[in-house]
Amino acid sequence: xxATTLYTIILLAxxxxxxxxxxxxxxxxxxxxxxxxxxxxNPTPYTGAAIPRNFPQPTYVANNxxxxxxxxxxxxxxxxxxxxxxxxxxACAGCHKQENAFVDSRTFSIGIDGLPGKRHSMPLFNLMYxxxxxxxxxxxxxxxxxxxxxxxxxxxxxxxPNNIAKLQAHPNYPKLFYEAFGVEPxxxxxxxxxxxxxxFMLILISGNSKFDKAVRGTAELTEAEERGFILFNDNLGADxxxxxxxxSANQVFQEINAVRQFRNNGLDDPATPQGFDDYGFGEFxxxxxxxxxxxxxxxxxxxxxxxxxxxGRFATLEEVVDHYSTGVKPxxxxxxxxxxxxxxxxxxxxxxxxxxxxxxxxLTLSDEEFVTDPRFSNPFE
Amino acid sequence: MIYLRLLxxxxxxxxxxxSCEKDPELGTxxxxxxxxxxxGTEGLILNQEYxxxxxxxxxxxxxxxxxxxxxxxxxxGEVEIKDLDLLDMENVAAGEPLTxxxxxxxxxxxxxxxxxxxxxxxxASDPATFNNDHPLSxxxxxxxxxxxxxxxxxxxxxxxxxxxxxxxxxxxxxxNYHTGTNPLYAKAELGNASTAFTIAEGADYTYNLDLDxxxxxxxxxxxxxxxxxxxxxxxxxELADKFTQNFVRAFTLSAP
Numbered sequence: 001x002x003a004t005t006l007y008t009i010i011l012l013a014x015x016x017x018x019x020x021x022x023x024x025x026x027x028x029x030x031x032x033x034x035x036x037x038x039x040x041x042n043p044t045p046y047t048g049a050a051i052p053r054n055f056p057q058p059t060y061v062a063n064n065x066x067x068x069x070x071x072x073x074x075x076x077x078x079x080x081x082x083x084x085x086x087x088x089x090x091a092c093a094g095c096h097k098q099e100n101a102f103v104d105s106r107t108f109s110i111g112i113d114g115l116p117g118k119r120h121s122m123p124l125f126n127l128m129y130x131x132x133x134x135x136x137x138x139x140x141x142x143x144x145x146x147x148x149x150x151x152x153x154x155x156x157x158x159x160x161p162n163n164i165a166k167l168q169a170h171p172n173y174p175k176l177f178y179e180a181f182g183v184e185p186x187x188x189x190x191x192x193x194x195x196x197x198x199x200f201m202l203i204l205i206s207g208n209s210k211f212d213k214a215v216r217g218t219a220e221l222t223e224a225e226e227r228g229f230i231l232f233n234d235n236l237g238a239d240x241x242x243x244x245x246x247x248s249a250n251q252v253f254q255e256i257n258a259v260r261q262f263r264n265n266g267l268d269d270p271a272t273p274q275g276f277d278d279y280g281f282g283e284f285x286x287x288x289x290x291x292x293x294x295x296x297x298x299x300x301x302x303x304x305x306x307x308x309x310x311x312g313r314f315a316t317l318e319e320v321v322d323h324y325s326t327g328v329k330p331x332x333x334x335x336x337x338x339x340x341x342x343x344x345x346x347x348x349x350x351x352x353x354x355x356x357x358x359x360x361x362x363l364t365l366s367d368e369e370f371v372t373d374p375r376f377s378n379p380f381e
Numbered sequence: 382m383i384y385l386r387l388l389x390x391x392x393x394x395x396x397x398x399x400s401c402e403k404d405p406e407l408g409t410x411x412x413x414x415x416x417x418x419x420x421g422t423e424g425l426i427l428n429q430e431y432x433x434x435x436x437x438x439x440x441x442x443x444x445x446x447x448x449x450x451x452x453x454x455x456x457x458g459e460v461e462i463k464d465l466d467l468l469d470m471e472n473v474a475a476g477e478p479l480t481x482x483x484x485x486x487x488x489x490x491x492x493x494x495x496x497x498x499x500x501x502x503x504x505a506s507d508p509a510t511f512n513n514d515h516p517l518s519x520x521x522x523x524x525x526x527x528x529x530x531x532x533x534x535x536x537x538x539x540x541x542x543x544x545x546x547x548x549x550x551x552x553x554x555x556x557n558y559h560t561g562t563n564p565l566y567a568k569a570e571l572g573n574a575s576t577a578f579t580i581a582e583g584a585d586y587t588y589n590l591d592l593d594x595x596x597x598x599x600x601x602x603x604x605x606x607x608x609x610x611x612x613x614x615x616x617x618x619e620l621a622d623k624f625t626q627n628f629v630r631a632f633t634l635s636a637p
Contacts, residue, residue, distance in 0.1 A: 341611045
């Protein structure tokens, strides 16, 4: 055997041994004994957010995921930490900004590869009244919702296995996951991250707008706002309540019934359902009769959530109200049979005064405290 | 003789006491009301196309309604077996009937009656006070507003306004009958002596009704396609009233 060959073999053996040793150290790191490290799994029930008393009973129940202080705090950190994106530059909060009621002020959010998304991001609040999530309803629960943007190439563009490895190697997260879920680093899965994010999203409760204060007797609506409220609930007025809650029992101002959360509000009128640029709910269900339907959003916090509609086509509330007043396309395939009573005449035909009153009322549903609440803010700042 | 004087009142007393005794109480049975939505002779499935009796294509997408104060009728009177339920085709598998099951007294009956909608007290309920699994909760999607109460019937879908057109049905011509308000609380009565039935003690009994979409359009009131296809009651009370009259008569006993 030549000396160079022997030298090469020895070198390779030394290198192999070194790497094996490193791997062993990593494995040992993953097999940390939480007790020896002083980690404690004793989660405490989260008591920081209550359902406002003028809100109905929530319809969403987190599956085997009770809210705890540890879980919520971990979810908040993951929400604001860009670690979950492919190049560690984009967090969930990058497209769901608190100052915008957790929506993006841009028409389409930009992912880590500089590519725009397909639809306007959806606001995140009062999610305990939804049954499916995203404009097209493709997520059955908030845990699913939390997982999808991470792997979307137009958004955070990262695989969950990579993310789990990053979280396992992080100096803080293994302990936080243990404290929240009792999971040791080696057993960490994407479902644990999703659970934490679900918990954080569920505490994003917005129920302290001027309207709410008026209901509780601590504020008073102006005459214009009162007129707008009456129009909102008048079948022969603006007729908003059919799809957005009636303002008496349903003061979350969004559709609560699971079946009726996806509708076509007459924005476009291709000759056939297949002509829609975006199939919306139909893209998820595969049913032609669902093409062109989208999630009915809450009407709370409109002051912060422009632009409006699934594609952000309306920059202002005035444009939105104009649509429902005279801009509805009566020949839109699958137009909502439940609420678009006046589609045949293009809409509800409001006067300028009525439009102004309606907008005045809608703006009373904006919750200034929600968009500055420190419980929901970036924990790294 | 004195014995006779005592015996007669004693006999009368015995007769009186025995007549005051209650009839032996009948036991109960498990009674199911099954409503089968149909269009003519076809079973109805939401989001499927049909051709109605006048040749119009139709695709229902929603059918839900309240049924209140369900009574079993007998020769001696009525007995209420259910105060309220919401029957919703969204809540049953395609092709399955709308049902509720209760314990009912065994006995001989001639028919059944119920109200479509909610009585004025039920209709004035605050939906926020009910759990989400209650028929009057907000989660049902039937509550309108505080001044109109609940929607009694919600029947929605799409149809063609010209007869005998080739499919598929229009996806832009929709119908929407939302009835509500106290005056449109309406009673349906079914059965008579010729359709009498017996609920045997301890046995399961199912009473089957058909609910025919054809009869909703072509009942005592003819709701032609040209007359407008949408009413939220306050927006077109006359149409809501016509639809209600037809709706309560659209129930028939299912063929044995």
